[in-house]
Amino acid sequence: MSISFFDAADVERFLPFDRAMDALEEALRGDANGVAINPEDDGPRLFSDAPDGEFLLMPAQGPTYSGVKALTVAPNNPERGFEKIQGLYILYSSDTLTPVAVLEGASLTAIRTPAVTLSAVRQLANLAPEGSEIPAAPRVLIFGAGVQALSHARAAALVFPGASFDIVGRRPERIADLITALSEAQETAGLTVRDRTSEADQAVREADVIICVTSASDPLFDGNLVQNHAIVAAAGTHGLERREVDDALIGRADLFVEGRGSAQRENGNFATALSADDWQANPPKNLQDLAQGNATRTPGKPAFYSGVGMSWEDLVCASAIATTEIEGDS
Template sequence: MPFLDSDAVHAALPMRDAVRALQQALRDGLSPEADPPRGVLPVDNGQLLLMPAHGRAYAGVKVATVAPGNPARGLPRIQGRYLLLCAETLTPLATLDGIALTDIRTAAVSAAAADLLAPRDASRLVLFGGGPQARSHLRALHAVRPITRVTVVGRTPDRARTLARGLPDISGVRVDTGGPEAVASADLVACCTTATTPLFDGDLLPPHATVVAVGSHEPGAREVDTRTVLRSTVVVEAVSAATREAGDIVQVIREGLLDPAALVPLADLARGAALPVDGRPRLFKSVGMAWEDLVLAGAAYEAGRARPVRGNR
């Protein structure tokens, strides 16, 4: 059975192709609401996650781990493997590196949403975070918008400079550092952190700004404040998942300030059944869902069959 390692997964899924695959799956009728809830088992040093999904051609399951102490050990915070199956026979077809798949799909979903929400000329990105997801989000958002300037925000100026040095060198993109107030001049804001409290003042957001927040899937954690949510058109992968897992959304609903019916499913946006409201910021809150892993695992498998890729063995 083929195993696609990290290099093979990245080779099979260029970011533009990953974004298109996700958008096309939604346009073809895939229903994110059909995803079962994520299985989460707390353990002494983190969490074990189980994320199954099924579709017309493939079924699959990702087994992942979240170990908050790993970065201090020089290890990834999130690790795992993906098992891809034939939907008709449930025969195993391939396994894929779960780190690479998660890295790509999280940023690709954000870019798929930003491509439907952000002005076509959006060029100024404010980036909170400096880990693998921050790097992937820079690549992904650059794939769908003409980004020329990136402001990296960290907990301290020294931290921000360290984070900025870790970003990929992309031709024509100027990277500098700043504070949370930089969102006041942003076209795009990407929140890719492990923060549990809001990163910036939502009143500072320009009316045209698009925010993507991907840092957590826990109802007690949030990266954006209540003002950001209330001022924005709020787009989510699935209403059921957002109201169960997205602290940025759950906490505002619990405050009695947001009606879940106001949330816009990403599928509706992709199919043209919903549009953002002019003159308001746009917020895409992602928790990461199993259907995204399945779509991209299938695409990677098909690309690997079409041409030899390193690790396809």
């Protein structure tokens, strides 16, 4: 039995952000056989205690491939020079449940997460009501300066060529490293990137797109400052006790989620703003609604998208890598 292994360099080579975004949207619309992924069918992620952290298992199944991502989450690792999230993805044939590939998990996550976020953002931009369009050269504000901030900035630069970027973070040295990394990345070389930490409120007022990728427990900014045409995306936290935006933004925005079930279980951004009755009577649209054209935006309202990470997304991305390698399309 031959099992292919894809290291971090292979994952990035076979799965550029635009390919990942397209694969996710195609999966939600339906493949050639008419099989569409429904985020509401995705099972809960499985957490278990680990030394100074936790294990995270994310199984998912599909018609051709199934798989499981096995990760460790170590909150103290960044201070020790190691990655917070590490692990592997194991891909199986759905027909025989035979392992066919193993992929380096952190690099898969580093591409999957921004691909999901920016897929949602670009679709929301396309749904903008007349007069509320995102400018051709938008101002993109990113809260956070870690791995996901870099990945989201790189993906956003593909979706919004000509955008300028503002960064708000806690550690000046990490912001400096992020700006250097963006200037060295091929697809983002020459970007205008500024540290706006000292004037975060003004940066929020000016932003056309706001992306939050932090581990915050409390809202990062006053939601009343967000422009009416702006798109806000929060993808940095999971757990009902953590949040990146406040109820003011939730109350005035059109709401969109990865999956309604996962958001209700794990997304603290909605925990105090939406009741159980709200989830039943008027739930947010999910990613499949966006991909299948079943969502609209309201004039005069910002759009807010939030995700916590779902197992089906990793399966789609891992399957795209395996299919690309099999077809020899590198």
